Amino acid sequence: MTPAARVQAAIDVLDLVIEAARSNGAPADRLISEWFRARRWAGSGDRRAVRELAYRAIRACGEIPATGRAAMLRVAADDAQLAPLFDGSRHAPAPIDPDEPVADSGVAPGWLMKRLADNGVEHPEALLGRAPLDIRVNTLKSGRLELPEGAEKVAAANGWRYPPETRIEQSRAYLGGMIEVQDAGSQLTCEVVAARPGETVIDLCAGAGGKTLALAAAMKNAGRLVACDADRTRLQRLPPRAERAGASGIETLLLDANREMEALKPFVGAADAVLVDAPCSGTGTWRRNPEARWRLTEKQLERYAAIQSRLLDVAATLVTAGGRLVFVTCSLLDAEGADQAAGFLARHPDWRAELPALPAGTSRGAGLRLSPSHDGTDGFFVARFVRL
CATH class of the missing domain: 1.10.225 (NK-Lysin)
Structure with missing residues (x-):
């Protein structure tokens, strides 16, 4: 041409x-x-x-x-x-x-630019830069791992970064399951869960299982890890990924949207930790999906917020006394972050918030916000709640 x-x-x-x-x-x-x-x-x-x-x-x-x-x-x-x-x-x-x-x-449609400004998002232009390629070293299989050349360390414990054009999928480390492609911010939100060997941990919105695999590595394949989702196609991608990563014993549970408790009844009050990586607007992922900002409407944002509130309430029923619930969205909007955390605490007085201790992020309400401009990651909100 x-x-x-x-x-x-x-x-x-x-x-x-x-x-x-x-x-x-x-x-x-x-x-x-x-x-x-x-x-x-x-x-x-x-x-x-x-x-x-x-x-x-x-x-x-x-x-x-x-x-x-x-x-x-x-x-x-x-x-x-x-x-x-x-x-x-x-x-x-x-x-x-x-x-x-x-x-x-x-940077974005006018109504959305106003929301970002009102929610304290600085340097919104950073949301449209090219995202780097971040990887997570899989501690279940890393052994004598030799990383492909060009890696730079990031804040996540097992995270490394490459230039955007890197073709890591052809490397021996990737093909052997010793590394996974995962944004550093996503890795940090998994660290907030603090999953430990022997625990019962539920990934309530697992999708294709990127965060599930990080939890499995933290648990060292010891304990009970349940990956749930209402999307059968996405959930079916997890077993082959888990096999490649050497993550054994992950259970998958298909949920019926709006009727999740029918499948989750056996887990009521049984989980040490529940991760709610809730469906959201994706405003923190524009570096990877820039046309997504053209799709979002105020009505859709309201729908996402309603889904997030409902899923938080579902998750709360699953956690044992002293257990923890971690809420994550890849959004920089308070409606899907700080406001959600405040709403959850108002509805559930038997819970308290613990500000995540991470080497990145800035405090926002009861949680932390990660952003491309401040942290070099995708945009996330993460909050951690503990049941009293």
Whole structure:
């Protein structure tokens, strides 16, 4: 593909991403992969270039753009080398009309920018930088592990960091299950659980099990670890991951959304620790999913907050006296963080908050906030409660 053809390809991809954002369709990564799957003639250099152009445009536009062309024109307005490629040649975008619409620049939609400011989020532009590649050394299998070159230590106990473009999945350490890809902030939230060998620990919203595997390593495969989720497809990804990681004895439990207690009855009052990594807006993960900020609405935020409150109440019934409940969201909004923690304590006077002792983060209400600008991690809120 010529450079100009790559620009037009990025515009075509952006049109798909914009439409999906408006209709709550597939994420950008999947759309881009599917677009290239139908164009196998495109080389690896073309794929990389088109992908980078598309994500530059996504990151450049705060509000959802009208079209992919308007989004790419936003990038071209600040890139003297890009604008001349709109030359109307074969497979190239049409020449730029001085009067045609150009998408507005910005970090996020206006209502969301106000929320971030009101919630004390500083340097929101950091939410759109490229995320590094963080890995967790799997202490169940590390042995004489030799990390691939280029690693830098991070605050998480077993965490290391690589540049964004690192292809760690082809390394011997990854293929052998000695390391897992996991953001340093995610690793730190698992440390707050302080899971110990011999305990009964429940990961209530386990998904595909990234945090479950970290808990299994902390427990040294000794105790009872139950991974729960209402998404069968995601939960089914955990057993093969656990086998590769050498994490034995993890139980999986499929829940029925809004009827979780039907499956959880045997665990009432039995857990030493419960982790609630609740569904949320994902405002802390924009570095990885920048188009997510175009999808979020105030009504959706309210729905997430309601789900989080309900799951916290469910989790509280599972914890034994003296046990702990850890609440985590990958969000920087108080509605999904400090306000949730305050609401939980108001509803449950037989619990108290313990401020997590981490080598990163800033206090926010009863918990801690991790952020790209302050900690170099994805954005998280984490709170730890203890049953009296």
